[in-house]
Amino acid sequence: MATHTIKLTVNGEAREAQVESRLLLVHFLREGLRLTGTHIGCDTTHCGACTVLLDGVPVKSCTLLAVQADGCKLETVEGLEQGGKLHPIQEGFWEQHGLQCGYCTPGMMMTSVALLARNPSPSEAEIREAISGNLCRCTGYVNIVKAIQYAAVKLREEKSHAAS
Amino acid sequence: MIPAAFDYHAPATLPEALALLTRYGDSAKVMSGGQSLLPLLKLRLGQAEHVVDIGRIPGLEYIREEGGVLRIGGRTREAALEESELIRTRYPILHDTAKVIADPLVRNRATVGGNLAHGDPANDHPATMLALGAQVVATGPKGERVIPIDKFFLGLFTTALAPDEILTEIRIPAPPPRSGGAYVKLERKVGDYATAAAAAQVTLGAGGTLERVGLALTNVGPTPLDAAAAAQPLVGKKVDAAALAEAARRAAQAATPNPDRRGSTEYKREMARVLANRALHKAIERAGGH
Numbered sequence: 001m002a003t004h005t006i007k008l009t010v011n012g013e014a015r016e017a018q019v020e021s022r023l024l025l026v027h028f029l030r031e032g033l034r035l036t037g038t039h040i041g042c043d044t045t046h047c048g049a050c051t052v053l054l055d056g057v058p059v060k061s062c063t064l065l066a067v068q069a070d071g072c073k074l075e076t077v078e079g080l081e082q083g084g085k086l087h088p089i090q091e092g093f094w095e096q097h098g099l100q101c102g103y104c105t106p107g108m109m110m111t112s113v114a115l116l117a118r119n120p121s122p123s124e125a126e127i128r129e130a131i132s133g134n135l136c137r138c139t140g141y142v143n144i145v146k147a148i149q150y151a152a153v154k155l156r157e158e159k160s161h162a163a164s
Numbered sequence: 165m166i167p168a169a170f171d172y173h174a175p176a177t178l179p180e181a182l183a184l185l186t187r188y189g190d191s192a193k194v195m196s197g198g199q200s201l202l203p204l205l206k207l208r209l210g211q212a213e214h215v216v217d218i219g220r221i222p223g224l225e226y227i228r229e230e231g232g233v234l235r236i237g238g239r240t241r242e243a244a245l246e247e248s249e250l251i252r253t254r255y256p257i258l259h260d261t262a263k264v265i266a267d268p269l270v271r272n273r274a275t276v277g278g279n280l281a282h283g284d285p286a287n288d289h290p291a292t293m294l295a296l297g298a299q300v301v302a303t304g305p306k307g308e309r310v311i312p313i314d315k316f317f318l319g320l321f322t323t324a325l326a327p328d329e330i331l332t333e334i335r336i337p338a339p340p341p342r343s344g345g346a347y348v349k350l351e352r353k354v355g356d357y358a359t360a361a362a363a364a365q366v367t368l369g370a371g372g373t374l375e376r377v378g379l380a381l382t383n384v385g386p387t388p389l390d391a392a393a394a395a396q397p398l399v400g401k402k403v404d405a406a407a408l409a410e411a412a413r414r415a416a417q418a419a420t421p422n423p424d425r426r427g428s429t430e431y432k433r434e435m436a437r438v439l440a441n442r443a444l445h446k447a448i449e450r451a452g453g454h
Contacts (some may be wrong), residue, residue: 002171021172021215024206043165045203046355048269049308057272063202064273067172078293132354133267 006070010035011079018102019066026050028066029076036105037077041135048134050109052076058114060133077106080113089113089147090153100138107134112148124149125140167205169276171313178330181218182305185328188214192280194330195219196278199270200287218330224277227251227366234336236299238277243268246277255336257345257365263291266346266353277331280316283323283387286357290317290388292347293334295363295378301333301372302332307333317387342368344450348443349382350428358383359426360435364395364443368451374398379411379444384436391415391440403453405445412441 007016008089017032021069029035029052041049043062050061053075080087089109092098099105108131115122115130127148128141136144175181185192193212195201196219204210218224224239227248232249232253236245245262252259257334265271265279265288279289290313293300298313302325316324325331337346345365349358361382369375377398381389394414398407416437423429 004172020169022167022169022205024166024202027166042205045199045266045270048267050270058269059272060269062206063199063270065172065198065202065217068198068217070174130268133269157231 004067004070006067008071009073011075017066019069021065024062025052025064025066025069026061028069029074032066035076035078039087039103039106041103041107046135047104048107048111048131049104051110051134053110053114054116056117058111059155064150074134075113077109080109087113088158089151090117090149091154092150093144093146096143096147096150098139099146104109104136104139106134106160112151116152116155120159121152122148136156165206165208167202167393168208168211170205170212172217174220176220176224178221178303178332179209181216181330181387182303182328184214184216185330188216192216192327192328194281196362197241197273197275198258198279199266199274199277200278200282202283213360223319229338232338233441234338236276236334236336238330238332239275240277240335241411242266242276242279244272246271250420252331252338255296255345257292257347257363258336260345260347261288261363264288264349264351264361267301267309270355274401276334279330280334281323281325283317283319285317285379285385285387285389286383288347288358288361288382289332291361291380291382292345292364294380294388294390294392295345295365296336297365297378299335300331301335302326302329302331303332305379310335314390314392319388322382336451339365340367342451342453343446344452345378346443346446346450348446350438360384360419360421360439361431362412362439362443363434364440364447366444366447366451366453368403368448368453372402372453373400374403374448375400377411377444379415379440381415381419381436384416384421384432386420389415391418394418395444402447408444408448409441411443412437 031058041047191213349361379395422430
């Protein structure tokens with residue numbers, strides 16, 4: 001069966017790989033690039049544990065072929081922390097106890113990063129709508145919403161500091 | 165889950181895509197957003213030797229109203245429909261529909277054309293397009309043909325599209341003044357298929373009469389259910405709650421839902437009746453009739 005050469009950027013790093021047509025993006029990330037922060041939850045397009053950003057847009061990487069990401073910019077949970085400093089969304093999940101088992105957390109955070117880039121001051125309803133494709137089965141959504149609100153404040157503060 | 169092996173093609177132009185479909189015929193499947201096709205291939209409920217991804221063909225994503233027609237490019241993402249100001253203000257039924265398809269992450273990839281071409285009676289756009297009286301444009305090797313939506317859904321996962329055709333555009337007649345529409349869906353949770361859902365699109369005439377009524381149901385039979393016949397007695401008459409309830413009852417009577425974990429046949433039919441009635445009321449309210 002045919003293979004394809006794909007070139008893409010993953011967390012700012014240029015990558016090139018030979019992939020089989022049917023290889024799913026999540027398998028390419030986890031097994032090909034050993035970026036295992038992106039989780040496989042339901043494997044049926046329901047749970048959102050595998051959410052990554054494709055050119056800034058949150059998508060379920062279990063429902064995308066690796067070859068479809070050719071030429072694209074991918075961001076995964078591994079790209080959030082920079083130089084030993086947690087991203088505000090990671091800090092939010094830490095501070096607000098936004099996780100227990102942590103399985104849904106990478107997907108929750110990637111969806112949140114995209115939300116906050118588009119809407120820096122989301123209402124609680126907007127947050128809940130944005131994460132409605134990401135399922136949590138243990139923590140519950142109360143603290144997850146608080147974590148995202150924490151990150152929203154922090155990101156706005158960082159932005160206003162940078163501007164002043 | 166891993167799909168069975170296939171060859172992947174990413175044509176850069178529509179003619180290239182059509183040439184691939186002509187060459188591979190029945191063994192090829194068109195992939196638009198892939199949000200229905202890939203799960204099907206992963207579960208191995210479906211197989212394709214060749215996947216023709218139309219994702220890199222320019223000019224297939226647009227929403228524009230011109231010459232009294234709303235044109236939606238076949239590969240327009242549900243998220244784009246959801247965010248469009250034109251859709252929100254002029255076509256609330258389409259906004260309602262886009263908002264309840266799967267979940268926001270899926271809607272970032274899923275496309276309007278794909279939702280129709282998949283031919284799944286559980287999908288949400290088919291009923292809405294029936295209520296709106298839409299047309300779809302199928303582009304094949306010999307050019308374009310226009311298919312009225314009520315001739316499009318032939319059976320379970322079967323549409324009027326030939327294996328060498330691609331759904332490139334959806335055309336919807338622009339609603340005259342005093343029109344309104346609504347899509348009302350009952351789902352167990354976000355991302356679920358409808359237990360039942362109803363689409364209604366109305367235009368009011370002078371003196372509060374109903375000039376046009378489109379009504380259709382989701383997931384209550386092998387194809388989306390066009391309830392035009394049930395709604396027909398409303399046309400030319402004044403808006404009347406008893407007549408609306410009767411139309412909803414007749415629409416639901418024609419439904420043949422299968423029992424499953426979402427409910428029994430009787431329950432689903434009853435929900436279809438309630439939802440059809442609500443959709444009609446909401447459509448009339450949006451048309452300025454209540």
